[in-house]
Amino acid sequence: MRVDAQQGMLCETDHESGHCITCSDEAIPLRVLRVDDERGLALCEDASGEHTTIEVALIGPVAPGDGLLAHAGTAIAPLPRSEVTA
Amino acid sequence: MKYVDEFRDPELGRVLAGEIVNLVEPGRHYKLMEVCGGHTHSIYKFGIDDLLPENVELVHGPGCPVCVIPMGRVDDGIALAHEPGVIFTCFGDMMRIPGSDGSLLDAKAEGADIRMVYSPLDSLRIAKENPDRQVVFFAIGFETTAPSTALTLKRARMEGVHNFSCMSNHVTIVPPLRALLDSPDMRLDGFVGPGHVSTVVGAQPFEFIPAEYEKPIVVAGFEPLDVLQAVEMILRQLAEGRCEVENQYKRVVPYEGNPRALEVLAEVFELRPHFEWRGLGFISQSGLKISEAYADFDAERRFSVPGVRVADPKACQCGEVLKGVIKPFECKVFGTACTPERPIGTCMVSSEGACAAYYNYGRFAREREVV
Numbered sequence: 510m511r512v513d514a515q516q517g518m519l520c521e522t523d524h525e526s527g528h529c530i531t532c533s534d535e536a537i538p539l540r541v542l543r544v545d546d547e548r549g550l551a552l553c554e555d556a557s558g559e560h561t562t563i564e565v566a567l568i569g570p571v572a573p574g575d576g577l578l579a580h581a582g583t584a585i586a587p588l589p590r591s592e593v594t595a
Numbered sequence: 596m597k598y599v600d601e602f603r604d605p606e607l608g609r610v611l612a613g614e615i616v617n618l619v620e621p622g623r624h625y626k627l628m629e630v631c632g633g634h635t636h637s638i639y640k641f642g643i644d645d646l647l648p649e650n651v652e653l654v655h656g657p658g659c660p661v662c663v664i665p666m667g668r669v670d671d672g673i674a675l676a677h678e679p680g681v682i683f684t685c686f687g688d689m690m691r692i693p694g695s696d697g698s699l700l701d702a703k704a705e706g707a708d709i710r711m712v713y714s715p716l717d718s719l720r721i722a723k724e725n726p727d728r729q730v731v732f733f734a735i736g737f738e739t740t741a742p743s744t745a746l747t748l749k750r751a752r753m754e755g756v757h758n759f760s761c762m763s764n765h766v767t768i769v770p771p772l773r774a775l776l777d778s779p780d781m782r783l784d785g786f787v788g789p790g791h792v793s794t795v796v797g798a799q800p801f802e803f804i805p806a807e808y809e810k811p812i813v814v815a816g817f818e819p820l821d822v823l824q825a826v827e828m829i830l831r832q833l834a835e836g837r838c839e840v841e842n843q844y845k846r847v848v849p850y851e852g853n854p855r856a857l858e859v860l861a862e863v864f865e866l867r868p869h870f871e872w873r874g875l876g877f878i879s880q881s882g883l884k885i886s887e888a889y890a891d892f893d894a895e896r897r898f899s900v901p902g903v904r905v906a907d908p909k910a911c912q913c914g915e916v917l918k919g920v921i922k923p924f925e926c927k928v929f930g931t932a933c934t935p936e937r938p939i940g941t942c943m944v945s946s947e948g949a950c951a952a953y954y955n956y957g958r959f960a961r962e963r964e965v966v
Contacts, residue, residue: 536739536791564716564746567856578794578847581686581736582714583743585856586794586847 536580538588539563541571553579602818603641611823612646618830625651626782627829628919630772631789632659633817635949639956641819647826654919655949657771657875658789660736661688662917662940662948665871666905668764669694672733674901675762675894676707682725683709684718685733693938695905699733715747715761722751722759731894732761738795741765741883742856745863748885748892760894763885766870768792769800770881776808780920785829787822788814790844795860797852798842805838816844863889873940874907874914913940916949923953930954 539553542560549566564583565571576588619625629635635655638644644653657663669692676683676699683699690700690711703709708728712718715732722730734744744761751759768789775781788801793814804812811832815825825843832838842848863886870882885893894900907914911933912926923929923942933939935951942950 536794564743564750566746567742567853567859569855578791580739580791581743582716583746585739585742585791585853586849588847 536578536585539577539579539584540590541565541573541575541577543573544571546570551577551584553577602816602820604820607820608646608823611820611827615646615651615823615827615830616648618827618834619648619650620834621650623650625784625830625833626654626919627651627785627787627826628654628656628775628783629787629822630656630658630768631787631792632662632948632952633790634787634815634822635659636952637817637819637822639952641822642956643819643822643826646823651826651830653787653826654783654922655916656786656919657775657872657917658737658768658792659942659948660740660766661686661692662913662942663766663771663872663875664689664692664735664764665873666693666695666907667871667903669698670696670903670905671900672762673697673699673702673707674903675731675733675898676702676709678729678898680728681708681898682721682728682730683707683733684712684721684730685709686713686735687711689733689735691938695903715744716750719747719751719756719759722756723754726758728758729897730759731898732759733764734761735764737766737768737789737792738856738860739791741860741864742795742853745859748863748889749859751892752889757891760892760897761885762894762900763864763883765864765883766872767866767881767883768796769803770878771872771875772801772804774875774878774881775918776804776810778918781918783810783919784833785810785838786812787825787829788812788840790814790816790821790848793842793844793848793852795853795856798840798848798850799852801840805840809838811838811841813841813843814848816847862886871904872917874912874917908939911940913942913950916940916942923950926950 541551543552551563551565553563563579568584568587576590577584578586718732798814801812804810811829813825813828815821864883865886866880867882867884869877871877910928915921933943942948
C-alpha cells in the first residue's frame with residue numbers, strides 16, 4: 510500500500526523535488542542559461558524556474574541550453590538537453 | 596514535465612512489476628540492498644516496496660552521508676564552532692545531528708556563529724565578506740559532494756582567501772560496501788548501486804562485488820522506474836546465474852566516471868588510514884583528509900580539534916539500520932523516543948536517512964498492517 514504522508518519532509522534544504530540536495534547522493538538536473546567562461550561559472554535554471562550559479566570546471570565547456578547534473582553548487586555530469594526540458 | 600514524467604509512468608511501472616514477479620523463484624527469499632539514501636527516499640516516497648513480491652526484500656545501505664557521521668566528529672565540529680572569531684558553516688541537515696552534548700543547532704542557540712550553506716562556495720563567499728574572521732566549512736558527503744569541496748579549496752587558494760578552511764568528513768563508498776560484504780550477519784543477494792556517486796567514480800569501482808563476492812550490482816537512477824528496472828535487472832542476473840556490474844543509469848553515468856573530478860579529488864584529498872562510521876565502526880581507507888598540498892586550508896591543522904571519540908547511544912540502533920540488518924521500525928526507539936523532531940540517531944535526521952524516510956512515508960502503512 511502506498512500512503513502519501515501529508516507532513517512533507519523535515520529537512521531544511523528540502524526543495525520542490527522533496528530531496529535534500531546538499532546532504533544526499535542525489536544531484537539535480539539543470540539547464541544552462543548563461544556562461545561566465547573566465548570564472549568557470551554558469552547561471553542555470555532548475556525545473557521549477559529557480560536560478561542558481563554553478564561551478565562548471567569539471568564538465569568542460571558548456572553553452573546556453575545545455576543540460577547538467579549539479580550537486581552542492583558544482584556540475585558533476587553533462588546531461589542530454591532533452592532530459593532537462595521543462 | 597519531460598525527464599520526470601517518463602520515469603514515473605504507472606503503466607510502465609506495472610509492466611516492470613509483472614516482469615519482476617516472473618523472475619523470482621517461489622520459496623526463495625531475495626535480499627537486495629539499495630546503497631544510496633536517495634534510493635531509500637524514492638522507495639518510500641513512491642511505494643516501490645509495495646510493488647514487489649513478498650519474497651523480494653529491499654534493505655537500506657550506508658549511503659546517507661549525514662547518517663554515517665559519528666558523534667565524535669559532531670563534537671569536534673561544535674568545539675571548532677566555539678573557537679573565538681570563527682564562523683562555522685555546514686549543510687542544513689548537519690545542524691540537527693546530535694553530538695554527545697547537543698547539536699550544532701544547540702551550539703548556535705548558545706551563541707556560536709553557525710551558518711547553514713547550500714554549497715561550500717557559499718562558505719567561501721562568507722569568508723571573502725568577513726576577512727577579519729576565520730570561516731570553517733564542515734564538509735560531509737561521498738564522492739558526489741567531495742568534488743565541490745575540492746574545487747572550493749582550489750578556488751580559495753587561487754583567490755588568496757586565507758581565512759577559509761575546511762574540516763573534511765568526506766567518505767568513500769567502496770570501503771563500507773566491502774565491510775558490509777565481509778560482515779558475518781549480512782546475507783545479501785545483490786545491490787542497487789548509487790547513481791550520482793557513480794557519475795564521479797564510474798561503475799568500474801564496483802567490479803570487486805561480482806569478482807570477489809559473486810553478487811550482482813546495478814547502478815541506478817532515482818526515479819521510480821529507474822529503481823524498479825534496477826531491481827528487475829538484478830533479479831534477471833540471479834535468474835540467469837550471472838553476476839556482473841550493470842548500468843541502468845547510462846544516460847548519466849559513464850563506466851569510467853568523471854576523469855576531471857577524479858583528478859581534482861586526487862589533488863586536494865588523500866585517504867585517511869581509518870575513519871569512524873556511525874554504527875559501522877572504523878573502516879580502513881574510507882575517509883578523505885585534505886592533502887599536504889592543501890594543508891594550509893585544513894581546519895584540523897589550523898585549529899586544535901579535540902579528536903573526540905564517543906560511543907553511539909545505547910538505545911540507538913542506527914548501526915544495524917545502516918547495515919540493513921534491521922528495518923527502521925524494528926529499532927527499539929523508532930517513532931517513540933526517536934523522531935525527526937527529536938532524533939537520537941542520525942538515520943532519523945536527514946531526509947535521505949532510512950528512519951526519517953520510513954517515518955515520513957511508510958509508518959502509516961505499517962500501522963495499518965499491524966492493525
